[in-house]
């Protein structure tokens with residue numbers, strides 16, 4: 001399989017190059033040249049284990065030898081706490097797809113455990129190093145750190161806004177003491193961290209010299225790893241319920257997770273509806289209900305990993321929505337960059353609009369859903385997952401079971417659980433164990449030059465930690 005850019009500005013490249021490139025060099029996002037139709041295989045795939053299924057789903061997209069891919073997949077999912085990797089449980093009128101059994105208890109582990117192994121494999125083959133710079137407002141940082149901790153040829157530098165991530169999220173990151181992991185507590189906001197990212201990655205000379213790479217959700221391998229659990233859950237639920245189709249409700253921030261579902265549908269998985277669920281930061285919901293994608297201010301909510309305005313993966317969907325016209329994508333994204341607004345042409349491929357429906361789950365709905373699911377079914381949802389369930393329930397239809405993606409374990413967000421239920425119910429031994437662990441992080445001012453100097457010093461002297 002070869003990969004092209006949504007903006008049409010690069011020659012087609014192979015899978016490994018696409019993984020290493022991250023963002024396409026022309027500023028667009030990478031997509032496979034074609035999407036394989038696998039509908040003939042679904043019956044046979046229904047009985048596969050998670051890892052076996054992952055191999056089948058990924059194979060057409062990947063250019064590494066099958067035995068190697070199998071090993072990468074096996075190793076990536078052996079770190080999960082359940083052999084099913086992503087179990088599906090029936091709770092009341094919905095099915096909950098539990099994506100939080102990985103090392104950091106959030107769904108990002110599903111993709112980042114795989115990406116870490118994949119990076120290591122490609123780098124070894126190419127005899128290259130990789131220095132990852134990331135900015136996090138919470139979940140991504142820890143999942144990325146756990147994906148690459150202790151790996152050869154990789155260093156990771158994660159910036160978080162000092163004192164502005166939850167104490168649990170901070171400890172999940174700073175308690176990882178592997179030599180290749182650097183936590184930077186930036187004296188500023190998450191936006192400051194992102195500005196530093198832009199500045200450092202914008203310096204192409206520095207980027208090339210220090211073999212800089214990124215793990216953010218625009219990386220194609222992350223999406224590919226996420227396509228798998230749509231197949232896994234749909235096949236299981238269809239078998240249990242005798243349904244011919246399913247629906248998915250997806251709590252959405254950067255449009256990564258739901259785009260993986262969109263790909264699954266295009267590959268032939270019978271998905272009746274993909275329900276896009278946002279919190280009050282509902283630019284995407286507005287886009288799908290009114291065709292209006294225009295920037296607003298970011299509001300802090302109970303589901304912080306979805307407090308996002310510009311959805312970095314949306315351009316991929318836009319490409320298909322605009323009839324695979326890189327030219328049109330280029331024009332629209334350029335005008336979006338200057339005006340902060342984008343009006344979707346409504347007359348294009350209407351079938352796509354049929355697939356994705358959208359709604360908003362505000363704070364009140366989030367708390368009510370957590371409370372009700374706990375009281376009625378003794379099942380605790382984290383606030384992100386609760387947004388998905390609350391919006392998913394607005395789109396129920398007989399004969400099409402609703403599978404709601406649970407993207408984090410509730411123990412990561414104990415304050416929201418207590419606010420909803422009045423009780424301190426959300427516990428997990430992984431979180432409890434954090435309290436006693438030593439931590440390490442370095443404070444830096446919100447200044448790109450300082451971050452660059454910091455990185456350069458560690459990259460030049462990889463063997464030992466450097467004192468400032």
Ligand SMILES: *Cc1c(COP(=O)(O)O)cnc(C)c1O
Nearest residue numbers: 139253254255256257305407408
């Ligand atoms: C990242 C994240 C999301 C949003 O996923 P996107 O791929 O950005 O849409 C939802 N829930 C949790 C817990 C997350 O960490």
